[in-house]
Amino acid sequence: MLRLPGEPDSAHQPHRAGGRVHAAHHLQPGNAGETGLAGRSHHRAHPRRPRPGPARDGAEPAVSGEARTPVISVRGLTKRFGDKVVVDGFDLDVERGQIHGFLGPNGSGKTTTIRILCGLLVPDGGKGTCLGYDILGESWAIKQRVGYMTQRFSLYEDLTIRENLDFVARLHGLAGRRAKVDAALDRLGLATRGDQLAGTLSGGWKQRLALAACVLHEPDLLLLDEPTAGVDPKARREFWDEIHALAAGGMTVLVSTHYMDEAERCHRIAYLAYGRLLAVGTVEEVVRASGLSTWHVSGPEQRIAALARELEGRPGVEMVAPFGATLHVSGADAARLDAAIAPYREEASLAWNRGEPSLEDTFIHLMAEAADNHAGARR
Ligand SMILES: Nc1ncnc2c1ncn2[C@@H]1O[C@H](COP(=O)(O)OP(=O)(O)OP(=O)(O)O)[C@@H](O)[C@H]1O
Numbered sequence: 356m357l358r359l360p361g362e363p364d365s366a367h368q369p370h371r372a373g374g375r376v377h378a379a380h381h382l383q384p385g386n387a388g389e390t391g392l393a394g395r396s397h398h399r400a401h402p403r404r405p406r407p408g409p410a411r412d413g414a415e416p417a418v419s420g421e422a423r424t425p426v427i428s429v430r431g432l433t434k435r436f437g438d439k440v441v442v443d444g445f446d447l448d449v450e451r452g453q454i455h456g457f458l459g460p461n462g463s464g465k466t467t468t469i470r471i472l473c474g475l476l477v478p479d480g481g482k483g484t485c486l487g488y489d490i491l492g493e494s495w496a497i498k499q500r501v502g503y504m505t506q507r508f509s510l511y512e513d514l515t516i517r518e519n520l521d522f523v524a525r526l527h528g529l530a531g532r533r534a535k536v537d538a539a540l541d542r543l544g545l546a547t548r549g550d551q552l553a554g555t556l557s558g559g560w561k562q563r564l565a566l567a568a569c570v571l572h573e574p575d576l577l578l579l580d581e582p583t584a585g586v587d588p589k590a591r592r593e594f595w596d597e598i599h600a601l602a603a604g605g606m607t608v609l610v611s612t613h614y615m616d617e618a619e620r621c622h623r624i625a626y627l628a629y630g631r632l633l634a635v636g637t638v639e640e641v642v643r644a645s646g647l648s649t650w651h652v653s654g655p656e657q658r659i660a661a662l663a664r665e666l667e668g669r670p671g672v673e674m675v676a677p678f679g680a681t682l683h684v685s686g687a688d689a690a691r692l693d694a695a696i697a698p699y700r701e702e703a704s705l706a707w708n709r710g711e712p713s714l715e716d717t718f719i720h721l722m723a724e725a726a727d728n729h730a731g732a733r734r
Pocket residue numbers: 365366367436441459460461462463464465466467468
């Protein structure tokens with residue numbers, strides 16, 4: 356399916372043809388329409404800009420002066436589907452070479468925002484730039500320089516690994532196609548398995564292949580929509596090592612995820628709920644800004660289970676979460692939380708320690724606050 360620059364997205368779901376899945380919107384093997392339209396040789400819409408120095412895993416990337424130009428800078432993005440506001444006054448700045456995590460509950464507007472950023476959806480309000488191009492008027496140029504990996508595996512399962520990569524290279528009109536495909540296979544560690552059907556790969560390998568396809572044209576910005584959903588921990592770790600290697604080479608990455616360990620591997624994160632940005636910053640900044648206080652209490656298993664029930668719902672106690680034989684007890688008002696647990700502090704079988712709220716605690720707290728604020732609001 357061809358999509359013209361700036362054309363609104365009418366097909367949210369990929370369509371099937373001849374048993375193959377075609378993600379109408381993807382820019383990986385994906386945006387066949389886009390690249391097909393480009394049809395021409397792969398030309399850069401703008402000269403490649405300087406890339407920053409290597410990023411350290413989990414730390415701010417080492418970026419110098421000019422490289423600090425934002426790759427994404429948007430203000431007030433708004434998108435409605437019918438009478439439902441799914442992206443609501445969204446602001447974001449992402450610097451070059453950063454891995455920026457995008458988190459939020461199902462339906463919070465992450466995919467919709469990603470699709471606006473790469474020019475596949477036209478927002479109803481707001482403005483901004485992506486890779487220095489206007490997201491409203493220059494989506495065509497943005498599409499050329501972005502790699503977008505959709506939630507659904509959208510390569511051809513009945514083509515081999517090599518054929519898939521070759522197909523993507525053709526779509527992008529890449530010069531030196533064979534060498535680029537060989538290099539991608541090498542990098543993937545699949546040089547000897549190029550003739551294997553993509554459909555026979557495990558989930559983790561499929562995702563790595565999809566990532567390789569996404570970066571074949573060396574985009575400046577990589578948009579990854581839940582790329583490791585359902586993938587086992589080892590494969591997820593390898594996938595993230597690859598993301599870090601790409602960022603160290605200067606690629607900027609915006610990645611949506613539901614996994615807390617993945618959020619912690621990002622330089623910065625943004626948390627959305629009901630289409631609104633509720634928190635943004637490093638993991639430490641987001642946790643600190645939540646203002647949550649947390650106690651960890653451990654003791655005999657049965658006592659801990661009973662204590663969880665007793666604490667649940669007490670004024671000042673927002674969350675009670677068991678982790679094995681330890682409970683994490685949190686609340687936003689430290690004095691009220693302390694008062695709530697005071698009757699139990701002297702109990703001989705219990706050991707109380709002040710703890711750090713986890714990122715998960717922080718998100719649940721943010722979500723609960725957002726639900727309160729939005730109760731009754733028309734979404
Ligand atoms: N093309 C569309 N037409 C109508 N509604 C849509 C369309 N695309 C998304 N939505 C709705 O917009 C809301 C936000 O969806 P979106 O996919 O952006 O959320 P998400 O945060 O990515 O969710 P998930 O984590 O489940 O992927 C959802 O309620 C979804 O059903």
